[in-house]
Amino acid sequence: RRPPPPPGSAPSRPAPSRPRLGSRSPAARARPAAQHGSAARGLSSGGLSPNRRRRLGGFQIQRGKTDPTSYKSLGDSFRTIFQREGLLGFYKGIFPPILAETPKRAVKFFTFEQYKKLLAYASLPPGLAFAVAGLGSGLTEAVVVNPFEVVKVTLQTNRNAFTEQPSSFVQARQIIKTNGLGLQGLNKGLTATLGRHGVFNMVYFGFYFNVKNILPVNKDPNLEFLRKFGIGLVSGTIASIINIPFDVAKSRIQGPQPVPGEIKYRTCFKTMATVYKEEGFLALYKGLVPKIMRLGPGGAVMLLVYEYVYAWLQDTIDSN
Structure with a gap:
C-alpha cells in the first residue's frame, strides 16, 4: 500500500486506467457495423458501391469533389484504371460499340441523304437544309444506338476486373429481366441520347x-484532302463542345445512381440542372478532352470516307 500523503498536500488524482488490449470505445465498435452495411450495399449492387464505379470516357459519372475515387486528370484516370483493373480495363464495354458501329454509321449517313432529299421540296436555304438534315439523322441514329449505350455504360461502370464482369449479352439480358425494354430498362436515357446525337x-x-x-477548292488533290480534313476536324470538335452537356446527362442517367434504390438522375434537362447546381457549370463539360480527341479526328475521317465513297458511287452509277 502507498503511504498516505503528508498533511496539507493536494490530493493526488488517480492515474488513468489503460484500456485492455483489444477493447474499443462504443463509437469504435459501431464503425465496423456501418462498414459492413456499406459493404453489403456494395455487394448487392455488383461488388462495389455505385459511387465507386465510373466509365472511362470523361469522368462524367463522378459526383464532385466528395467522390473518394475521383479522377484528377486524364492521365490520372488512365493510371488508376490500369492499376486497379489491368490493361483490359480500358476495353470494358467495347463489344456493344463494335456491334452498334456499323448500323450506326450506316443510319447516320443514309438518313442524312434521305432527309436532305426530302428537304429539297421545302425550298429551304442550303445551309439550313444541311443542319436540319443532320438533326434528323442524329435523332434517328439515337434510337438505334441507345440500347447499346445502356449496356456499354453499365459494363464500364463495373469496377471489377475485366475477366470477372458479365459479358455484353448477359448484361443486356439482366437489364431486360430487371427493368424491361422501356425507359427504365434497355432504353433508359433515350431523351438525353436524342439530344446528344441530334445536336x-x-x-x-x-x-x-x-x-x-x-x-475555295484546291486543284492539288493533297491540298484538297487537307482542306476537307481540316474542316471535318473543326466540325467534330465544335459539335463535341456543343453537345457534351447531353452526353454528361446521358451518362448520369444510364450509370449507377449515387444512392442505391433511389433515382436521382431521371430526365435529361433536370439532370443537367442538378449537375449545374451541385457541381458547377464546368461539370457539364466533364470528359471534353477525350471526347474531342476521339470525335475531332474521327469525325474528319468519317466525313472524308463518306465524301469519297459517295463520289465513287455517283461516278459508278453515272457510268452505267
Missing part, C-alpha cells in the same frame, strides 16, 4: 458542308 449531327453536318462550300 452533334446538326452542327457536324451543318458546319462541314456550309464551310466547305465557302472555302
Whole structure:
C-alpha cells in the first residue's frame, strides 16, 4: 500500500486506467457495423458501391469533389484504371460499340441523304437544309444506338476486373429481366441520347458542308484532302463542345445512381440542372478532352470516307 500523503498536500488524482488490449470505445465498435452495411450495399449492387464505379470516357459519372475515387486528370484516370483493373480495363464495354458501329454509321449517313432529299421540296436555304438534315439523322441514329449505350455504360461502370464482369449479352439480358425494354430498362436515357446525337449531327453536318462550300477548292488533290480534313476536324470538335452537356446527362442517367434504390438522375434537362447546381457549370463539360480527341479526328475521317465513297458511287452509277 502507498503511504498516505503528508498533511496539507493536494490530493493526488488517480492515474488513468489503460484500456485492455483489444477493447474499443462504443463509437469504435459501431464503425465496423456501418462498414459492413456499406459493404453489403456494395455487394448487392455488383461488388462495389455505385459511387465507386465510373466509365472511362470523361469522368462524367463522378459526383464532385466528395467522390473518394475521383479522377484528377486524364492521365490520372488512365493510371488508376490500369492499376486497379489491368490493361483490359480500358476495353470494358467495347463489344456493344463494335456491334452498334456499323448500323450506326450506316443510319447516320443514309438518313442524312434521305432527309436532305426530302428537304429539297421545302425550298429551304442550303445551309439550313444541311443542319436540319443532320438533326434528323442524329435523332434517328439515337434510337438505334441507345440500347447499346445502356449496356456499354453499365459494363464500364463495373469496377471489377475485366475477366470477372458479365459479358455484353448477359448484361443486356439482366437489364431486360430487371427493368424491361422501356425507359427504365434497355432504353433508359433515350431523351438525353436524342439530344446528344441530334445536336452533334446538326452542327457536324451543318458546319462541314456550309464551310466547305465557302472555302475555295484546291486543284492539288493533297491540298484538297487537307482542306476537307481540316474542316471535318473543326466540325467534330465544335459539335463535341456543343453537345457534351447531353452526353454528361446521358451518362448520369444510364450509370449507377449515387444512392442505391433511389433515382436521382431521371430526365435529361433536370439532370443537367442538378449537375449545374451541385457541381458547377464546368461539370457539364466533364470528359471534353477525350471526347474531342476521339470525335475531332474521327469525325474528319468519317466525313472524308463518306465524301469519297459517295463520289465513287455517283461516278459508278453515272457510268452505267
